[in-house]
Amino acid sequence: xxxxxxxxxxxxxxxxxxxxxxxxxxxxxxxxRRWRANFSRREPWTVAWLEQExxxxxxxxxxxxxxxxxxxxxxxxxxxxxxVVAFExxxxxxxxxxxxxxxxxxxxxxxxxxxxxxxxxxxxxxTYRTQDPGQSRHAVSPDxxxxxxxHGHKRYTQPMVSVTLDELVPLLRLPSPNLVKLDVDGxxxxxxxxxxxxxxxxxxxxxFVEIDDAHADDVVSLLESYGFRLEGRHRRKKSSEIxxxxxxxxxx
Numbered sequence: 001x002x003x004x005x006x007x008x009x010x011x012x013x014x015x016x017x018x019x020x021x022x023x024x025x026x027x028x029x030x031x032x033r034r035w036r037a038n039f040s041r042r043e044p045w046t047v048a049w050l051e052q053e054x055x056x057x058x059x060x061x062x063x064x065x066x067x068x069x070x071x072x073x074x075x076x077x078x079x080x081x082x083x084v085v086a087f088e089x090x091x092x093x094x095x096x097x098x099x100x101x102x103x104x105x106x107x108x109x110x111x112x113x114x115x116x117x118x119x120x121x122x123x124x125x126x127t128y129r130t131q132d133p134g135q136s137r138h139a140v141s142p143d144x145x146x147x148x149x150x151h152g153h154k155r156y157t158q159p160m161v162s163v164t165l166d167e168l169v170p171l172l173r174l175p176s177p178n179l180v181k182l183d184v185d186g187x188x189x190x191x192x193x194x195x196x197x198x199x200x201x202x203x204x205x206x207x208f209v210e211i212d213d214a215h216a217d218d219v220v221s222l223l224e225s226y227g228f229r230l231e232g233r234h235r236r237k238k239s240s241e242i243x244x245x246x247x248x249x250x251x252x
Contacts, residue, residue, distance in 0.1 A: 013103065016069055017041050020051075021076035025067055025100045045234035046181065049208045049246055050074055055082075059175040062086045063117060063191060064183040064210075068097040068110070074181075075109040084109060085174055089116035089126060089160055113172070116140060118162040119190040126160035140187050164194030176201050182209040189218040192226075199226040207247040214241070223247050 014027045017038050050070065054060065054077040062071045065086035074084045086101075088094045094114045101110045118124060119142070126140050140160070169176065176198060182188055188209055192199060199207070207228060211219050220230060232246035 016072070018047065018073055021073070023069075023072045023076060023104055025069065025072075026096060026103060028096075042236075043244070045232075045244055045246075046070060046208060047073060049206075050077060050179075050181070053179055053206050053208075054078060055178070058082045058178040060084045061177040061180045063180060064088070064185070065097055065112070066090075066093050066183075068100045068112075070181055071097070071110050072100060072104055072106065075104075075106045078109060080109070082109070083111065083175060085111045085113060085177070087113045087115065087117060089114060089162075090128065091158075111174075113168075115168070116160045116162040117165050117168070117184075117191045117194060118142070118187065119164065119193040120144075121163040121167055123159045124162045125157050127155050127157040140184075142187075142190055165191065165199075166195055166197045169198055176203050178203055178205050180204065180207045180209075182207060185210075186212055186215060189215050189222060192219065192222040196226065199223070199228075202227075202249070205249050205252055209245050209247070211243055211245055212241055213243070216243075220245070 012027045013024050016023050016025055050060075050073055054074060056079055058078060059082060060074045060078070062068075062074060062084055065071050065088040068086055068088075071084045071086040078084070086097060088097050091114075094112065097112050101107055101112060116124065116126060118140070122144055124140055124142070124144065140162075163171075168174070180199070182191065184191060188211060198204065207223060209219060209223075223230075227249050228247040229250050230245055231248045233243055234246075235243040
């Protein structure tokens, strides 16, 4: 296991709590230290899904990658054959994602993409909960951005470039995904709507998604219409409105 310690810039480098592979992240904010470095204990079901479903040579999409913990785990599981595409629009977490890819020597295995995925392409208002790397629960408006959308907000609201997955995959010449981890704090249904062709492709075997109860019907029905069935549910607390669903393509 890697040991903690500051890097050349004085930022703490800590191991993530994943015993199978030695992986590290830079941890400058409390969110990185408390949440991201300990994510495999906080979300053991996500780690278990990746370990169970990832095959050597796969392409894994990590949509809502944050600082990249699950992207790093996915890349390690691919064992030098395959690709992880890590989507993270938040500017500070995206920067840290890139640093963590470099820190672990995985630049040939992980492609970072600094764009928001949605049901339409254009500018959308992206309101940060905080601007710290590792933070989550940011808010993305489904409507097109206008100057009024950013005016008067106490929190920074950024005009964010958004694109549909179905447009982006051929535009960037990305390989189609075999597995998708989707964790975008309430924007799941819009991303699924913008990725109908991508998710419906037969090579896409599995999807693991964080789901808010308020959006569950939309998310489940969309994935079912793309050929998936819900195989497993995980809830961190009985009282939580958030749960995690493992979906597998029917017939596989």
